[in-house]
Amino acid sequence: MMDKLFAGVRIRCLEKADYDKTGQKWSVFLAPNTLLKAVARLNDDGWFLEDVCAVDSVEGFLVLYHFDHWQKSGRLSLKVLVPHDDPRVPSISGMYQGALWHERETHDFHGIVFEGHPNLIPLLLPAEADFHPLVKDAKSRLPLKDLMVLGEVVSCEESIQALFPEEAEEAAAEQGGEEAEAEAES
């Protein structure tokens, strides 16, 4: 289902999450430059945005977009990893106006810059605030592999698989063929 939805969009990693454990059905890693294309597909397919948030990790900020659907229930999470020193992702507020505030909030809390946002001013913090409260110091940051697990991997680029070392070997053995296909498609 997801392969079809995202056909032609370059996906860094597509995994079927364990709904009973994570409350999510699909999890999709994307590069910042393919985010808008993927979100446009969701928009055409009638998904709605639940929220946007970020998680601070050793590898960078993981910006998360949670989507759900009115008819076909099943949470989908788009994940975009951006570096600490230049955290930029395109704003999806052109398609989902609900993101206007979620993105401002994420900018407040983590300092993520949403490019193309029409009004990226503080939402919840005071206008003069010069800090981002949810950014962790280097000591308390943890790598992504300690925070989440990959579910059933459908396709995955090496750069993402390298972040989750335990899963890497199994997934590569099972999904080697499909991965090559996904590469060819993109």
Add this chain to the structure above:
Amino acid sequence: MTRYPNMEQVTGDFYTQNFEKGAREGSLILNMGPQHPSTHGVLRIILELDGEYILRCDPVLGYLHRMHEKMGESKTYRGFIPNMGRVDYGCPLPWNWAFVGAVEKLAGIEVPERAEYIRVITTEMNRITSHLLWWGAYILDLGAFTPIMYAFDEREWLLDLLQTPTGSRLTYSSFRVGGVGHDIDDKFIEGLKAFIPYFRSRLPMYKDLVTDNIILRKRVEDIGPMPLDMCRRYGATGPVIRGSGLAYDIRRAEPYGIYDRFDFEIPTQDTCCCMGRYKVRLAEFEQSLRILEQAVDQIPDGPIIMDKAPKPSWKPPKGEVYFAVEGARGKTSVYLVSDGTKSPYRVKLRAPGFSNLSLFAEAAQGTLLADAVAILGSLDLIIPEIDR
């Protein structure tokens, strides 16, 4: 230019100045709130007016921001539950449920039957008290004083009852990971059984006195249209979306707890206007009563919390989890990332009012200022939940 000590009141603060940039020649910029009675707490809205018509507007948030998400990162899982009682004071039990539900899902914890029933009973009672608060306050916004007295009379009965299982009257934090904190007794059940027919007998009076009242109808019918497409773009949920004709309720769409055992309907109205949202909430009274009746009949004896329930030093497995419940205002959910220590690594609270209010600026564009108050009230806002 003389520097006045209160220069901000003359020139406007950062938000006003930012808003003024796009203003049309000859229009009036007006600050409504943060201390305005119809903004229910401390919401501020900057409006650009042409006469009485709104050209555009922009809500300013943050006056009640407490950074619950940061607090979550330094508290234990058990220690964070009281925060959940304070996110939304109008309907805190769904927030309790969203958080403990997320933790239970993450750790694979089963909740005892009796605790599941107590959760349903208290949450549905809380939904009624929340809708009553909204109903009274909304009519008050629109200029009628009496109905809030009736609403609070009924609400008082429920608050008295809820003291037994929750220990408080407003900021409930009685859910625990693996169950609930307090049991309910026979006196509570008796009281609830007496309340249900009484409240049901009052609902026709609500209709005759308020819903059918021509003054109310003129204020809310066909005001503030929110078509489904607009709701989807903003991620609106709860009575807002059901008032636009879509039967989307987390209790059905993504059943949690034991909601799949109860027979109830999801009321909808397809007028998309303030009256639609109003009627949905009033119809939800009856559906909550139906759930309560069934739950009170079916509740089994047994423990109210799992064996060896998590202590403050308890550590869940690592991982991420997203858990959503249906609050009085819509989809209330918690996204949790655990690193396997005593405190969460990241807690994200998804407040339904946040998404519902973000829709306001578009819905109010081109309406009369007085109608904007009707639209704002129809969204059922609880500002602490929006600011978190």
